[in-house]
Amino acid sequence: MEDLDAAPAGAHPVIVSACLAGVPCRYDATARPDPEVVAAVAEGRAVPLCAEVLGSLGVPRPPAEVVGPDGEGATGADGADVLDGRARVVTADGQDLTRAFLDGARAVAEHAERVGARSAVLRAGSPSCGAGGIYDGTFSGRLVPGDGVLAALLRRQGLSVRSR
Numbered sequence: 001m002e003d004l005d006a007a008p009a010g011a012h013p014v015i016v017s018a019c020l021a022g023v024p025c026r027y028d029a030t031a032r033p034d035p036e037v038v039a040a041v042a043e044g045r046a047v048p049l050c051a052e053v054l055g056s057l058g059v060p061r062p063p064a065e066v067v068g069p070d071g072e073g074a075t076g077a078d079g080a081d082v083l084d085g086r087a088r089v090v091t092a093d094g095q096d097l098t099r100a101f102l103d104g105a106r107a108v109a110e111h112a113e114r115v116g117a118r119s120a121v122l123r124a125g126s127p128s129c130g131a132g133g134i135y136d137g138t139f140s141g142r143l144v145p146g147d148g149v150l151a152a153l154l155r156r157q158g159l160s161v162r163s164r
């Protein structure tokens with residue numbers, strides 16, 4: 001993993017999804033540990049953060065996806081549209097979690113700036129962390145091109161963002 005391998009301890013740490021580091025913070029209270037991410041965190045080269053937990057969403061929590069402004073799926077909207085107020089993040093039964101997703105993404109972005117991070121390695125497919133692909137808002141498991149809310153915000157902040 002280029003970003004993680006290249007980062008010496010203490011210099012420009014890489015922001016990583018906490019669930020990739022082994023923290024059971026996913027909506028279903030599971031983790032998705034990635035050995036390279038776990039090692040990078042253990043060696044002080046990466047900082048694990050979970051935007052949804054920092055946005056005050058609990059564990060476990062209902063899954064959520066990005067939808068259009070009126071709650072419709074399959075619009076092609078992504079996290080950048082959420083940042084710009086053109087899309088929302090909702091649960092399958094319509095609960096609007098947009099504010100929590102924005103708060104959590106901003107908390108991670110502020111910490112990234114504080115520690116001088118220049119890159120992030122995030123969990124694929126997540127409405128927060130997905131980079132380059134997210135679920136389409138129909139809760140049918142269909143992936144479409146686009147970023148999650150956090151991935152979009154970190155890109156705007158100038159970080160190199162990849163998912164795995």
Ligand code: SF4
Pocket residue numbers: 017018019020025026027049050051052053123126128129
């Ligand atoms: S918000 Fe990111 S770090 Fe948190 S559980 Fe979802 S994918 Fe993992």
